[in-house]
Amino acid sequence: MTPPSMLDIRNLNVALLNGRPILRDVSLTVAPGEVRALVGESGAGKSMIGKAVLGILPRGLKVTSGEILLEGQPLHDLRPAARRRRVAEVAALIPQDPLTALNPVRRIGAQIVDPLIKIHGWARPAAQARALDLLHRVHIRAPERVMQSYPHELSGGMRQRVLIASAFAASPRLIVADEPTTALDVTVQKQILRLIRELQQETGTAVLFVTHDMGVVAKISQQVSVLFQGKVMEDAPTQAVFDAPDHAYTRALIAATPSYADPERPFSPVPQSLIAEMSAALAMEVRR
Amino acid sequence: MNAQLNSRSLPDPSSTAPAPLVSIRGLRLSFPDQANKPLFGAAPRIEVLKGIDLDLPAGQITGIVGESGSGKSTLGRVMVRLLAPDTGTVLFDGQDIAQLDEAALRPLRRDLQMIFQDPMSSLNPRHRVWQIIAAPLRRFGLGGTRVEAVAALDKVGLGADFAERFPHELSGGQRQRVGIARAIALEPRFILADEIVSGLDVSSQAQVLTLLKTLAREMNLTLAFISHDLSVIRHLCDRVVVLYHGEILEQGPVAEVFAAPQSEITRTLLAAIPLPELDAHWFDD
Numbered sequence: 001m002t003p004p005s006m007l008d009i010r011n012l013n014v015a016l017l018n019g020r021p022i023l024r025d026v027s028l029t030v031a032p033g034e035v036r037a038l039v040g041e042s043g044a045g046k047s048m049i050g051k052a053v054l055g056i057l058p059r060g061l062k063v064t065s066g067e068i069l070l071e072g073q074p075l076h077d078l079r080p081a082a083r084r085r086r087v088a089e090v091a092a093l094i095p096q097d098p099l100t101a102l103n104p105v106r107r108i109g110a111q112i113v114d115p116l117i118k119i120h121g122w123a124r125p126a127a128q129a130r131a132l133d134l135l136h137r138v139h140i141r142a143p144e145r146v147m148q149s150y151p152h153e154l155s156g157g158m159r160q161r162v163l164i165a166s167a168f169a170a171s172p173r174l175i176v177a178d179e180p181t182t183a184l185d186v187t188v189q190k191q192i193l194r195l196i197r198e199l200q201q202e203t204g205t206a207v208l209f210v211t212h213d214m215g216v217v218a219k220i221s222q223q224v225s226v227l228f229q230g231k232v233m234e235d236a237p238t239q240a241v242f243d244a245p246d247h248a249y250t251r252a253l254i255a256a257t258p259s260y261a262d263p264e265r266p267f268s269p270v271p272q273s274l275i276a277e278m279s280a281a282l283a284m285e286v287r288r
Numbered sequence: 289m290n291a292q293l294n295s296r297s298l299p300d301p302s303s304t305a306p307a308p309l310v311s312i313r314g315l316r317l318s319f320p321d322q323a324n325k326p327l328f329g330a331a332p333r334i335e336v337l338k339g340i341d342l343d344l345p346a347g348q349i350t351g352i353v354g355e356s357g358s359g360k361s362t363l364g365r366v367m368v369r370l371l372a373p374d375t376g377t378v379l380f381d382g383q384d385i386a387q388l389d390e391a392a393l394r395p396l397r398r399d400l401q402m403i404f405q406d407p408m409s410s411l412n413p414r415h416r417v418w419q420i421i422a423a424p425l426r427r428f429g430l431g432g433t434r435v436e437a438v439a440a441l442d443k444v445g446l447g448a449d450f451a452e453r454f455p456h457e458l459s460g461g462q463r464q465r466v467g468i469a470r471a472i473a474l475e476p477r478f479i480l481a482d483e484i485v486s487g488l489d490v491s492s493q494a495q496v497l498t499l500l501k502t503l504a505r506e507m508n509l510t511l512a513f514i515s516h517d518l519s520v521i522r523h524l525c526d527r528v529v530v531l532y533h534g535e536i537l538e539q540g541p542v543a544e545v546f547a548a549p550q551s552e553i554t555r556t557l558l559a560a561i562p563l564p565e566l567d568a569h570w571f572d573d
């Protein structure tokens with residue numbers, strides 16, 4: 001018998017209270033030590049998948065059906081408090097909007113160290129050493145100073161790296177990384193992607209990696225899910241997706257990646273005709 | 289450091305370039321280092337901008353690139369005078385605004401707009417999208433109706449149904465576009481855009497970039513565009529400035545700088561761009 005997936009989402013449906021679907025029958029798995037890229041255009045529902053897993057869907061959105069299993073255990077069997085504890089123990093989120101995710105009136109050090117002590121039962125000196133070590137590893141130049149700083153004293157890229165360090169601090173078995181490198185220049189991005197790979201190989205962490213950058217997808221992931229208006233259009237190994245993408249939408253996403261080397265090639269967004277065709281097909285499904 | 293400077297590191301006064309709308313000379317800025325503050329007395333200071341000379345030609349788009357923490361956002365905040373420099377001049381349309389107080393800046397505020405890196409933190413969570421866009425229009429006496437707000441939303445590709453939503457009801461990319469709509473609705477003369485498309489997918493990026501380009505041409509908008517995405521800079525900008533540890537390493541027309549980067553940093557940046565193709569050896573080096 002194969003070991004259970006770290007994360008197993010089965011036929012997940014999420015909708016607004018008025019019934020408008022946000023996620024439609026989403027299924028995906030992430031094995032231990034695997035990176036699954038979750039791609040799709042703005043508003044497709046990528047962040048909501050991550051939030052549903054962590055049990056932090058915003059007010060106004062509801063899971064209407066489907067299940068989410070962590071290491072084979074269905075989460076909906078748990079009471080809310082137990083569910084929160086379980087998720088906090090095994091999973092961590094790198095949120096999409098770094099500034100709002102950090103508490104503006106608390107020092108960075110405390111924000112990394114506190115969860116290690118409170119949730120994971122570390123001793124303070126060990127937690128502090130761990131925080132410093134991880135700030136080093138995300139290439140923060142003066143980690144001691146950053147531990148003492150407040151969020152507004154850091155640059156955008158530094159804040160994002162603080163959240164990456166914080167997510168990895170307790171060696172979670174699952175990380176939901178929601179556009180974790182958008183504030184980073186490409187050299188730091190490469191270092192961070194390398195670090196994610198290292199940490200993942202060290203500890204076997206499974207990563208659900210949300211991104212819109214097909215270049216990043218090609219480098220970091222082994223599996224890809226392509227999302228369009230809340231529905232998974234393609235689910236395949238990364239190799240296959242780049243060798244021979246199955247779906248026209250996936251091909252369009254890859255073709256749309258701009259190239260600095262070729263300024264004559266204009267930005268080629270996904271064709272409106274394709275979007276219209278796919279939207280219409282989804283609307284038909286709903287009616288049926 | 290000076291060894292790396294070259295002829296391109298100074299603004300080129302070539303006669304073909306339009307007159308600068310923003311002209312910066314000898315700009316220095318430091319922050320107090322609270323972490324190393326002694327028990328008594330003032331905290332030591334960390335210099336973040338170390339003598340910047342820079343011209344932003346009117347009606348052009350100038351890209352600002354550089355590694356994380358190099359001082360891009362800080363420089364941008366000085367341009368729109370959210371921060372005052374320690375020393376140096378910042379000429380806006382000929383007037384030195386470097387040390388003006390808020391009262392003196394008030395008549396200029398409409399023309400000095402900024403679109404932020406963290407969209408959520410700049411949108412009032414208790415206001416509906418249309419109110420967020422209309423509020424500054426009202427403040428500057430430029431109208432501020434729902435209809436005007438919807439028109440601005442349309443320009444960034446968000447339909448009228450977004451007008452009634454609250455910021456928490458939007459995806460990350462949709463929030464970013466609301467921030468853009470709010471700034472362009474004012475039709476300012478200058479916009480500082482700080483990493484505004486890095487969270488957007490390519491279609492939304494293309495739409496926003498086309499819009500900014502059109503605005504620059506048609507409304508003579510001058511734009512400073514901070515981005516770590518060199519593909520975007522290449523497509524959008526007329527000029528590019530490379531910042532490194534608070535100094536300008538090189539600057540010039542974007543085609544020149546990219547075709548023959550003078551500095552190691554620029555070359556490293558270009559080399560680290562992940563292309564959408566499989567490459568088992570990408571991480572080796």
Ligand SMILES: Nc1ncnc2c1ncn2[C@@H]1O[C@H](COP(=O)(O)OP(=O)(O)OP(=O)(O)O)[C@@H](O)[C@H]1O
Nearest residue numbers: 042043044045046047048060457458459460461462
């Ligand atoms: N509370 C809410 N009320 C109504 N609609 C919502 C709410 N929260 C999210 N949505 C909508 O749900 C859809 C999915 O949002 P989500 O944040 O998952 O998108 P995303 O794929 O992460 O996009 P991006 O790349 O822009 O971050 C969006 O169209 C968004 O407008």
Ligand SMILES: Nc1ncnc2c1ncn2[C@@H]1O[C@H](COP(=O)(O)OP(=O)(O)OP(=O)(O)O)[C@@H](O)[C@H]1O
Nearest residue numbers: 153154155156157158319356357358359360361362
């Ligand atoms: N209010 C502040 N107090 C103290 N230090 C600050 C403050 N604001 C910025 N800094 C420091 O100034 C340096 C430059 O920050 P800045 O935000 O300008 O960088 P950036 O080039 O925009 O980087 P990024 O690409 O990561 O956004 C950083 O080391 C940062 O920690």
Ligand SMILES: [Mg+2]
Nearest residue numbers: 047096459460
């Ligand atoms: Mg999102």
Ligand SMILES: [Mg+2]
Nearest residue numbers: 155156360361
């Ligand atoms: Mg910045």
